[in-house]
Amino acid sequence: MPDNSSKDTFLFLKKDFELPELAESFDEDQAILMLSKAVSQLLDRDFERLLQICYRIDLGEEKLKKILHESEPDSVSLDLARALWERQKLKIEIRKRYS
Numbered sequence: 001m002p003d004n005s006s007k008d009t010f011l012f013l014k015k016d017f018e019l020p021e022l023a024e025s026f027d028e029d030q031a032i033l034m035l036s037k038a039v040s041q042l043l044d045r046d047f048e049r050l051l052q053i054c055y056r057i058d059l060g061e062e063k064l065k066k067i068l069h070e071s072e073p074d075s076v077s078l079d080l081a082r083a084l085w086e087r088q089k090l091k092i093e094i095r096k097r098y099s
Contacts, residue, residue, distance in 0.1 A: 005089050005092050005096075006027075013084065013085065016057075017035060036077045036078040036082075039077040039081045053084075067080050
C-alpha cells in the first residue's frame, strides 16, 4: 500500500484531471503514468485548462516554461505530470507538517 502522501496527492490530482479510481495495487509510478495520459490529452485539446490547473497547483511559471520548451516532444506530458505530482505532494507534506 502506498504512503499516505502519495494517496493524498493522487486524490487531489484525480479531481482536476478526471483520473479513474485508485486500483488496489496503486503505486506512485502508475499514478504518474495515468496523470501523464491526462496531461497529454489536455496538451492536445484544452491547453488553457491545463495552464489553469498548473497555476492552481502552483507549479511555478519557470518550471512550466522549462518543461514546455526544453523537454523532448514525446516526454513533455510525462515530465509535466511528474512535476505536478511532486509539487502537489510537497504541498500536502508541508500542510501536514504545519497543521
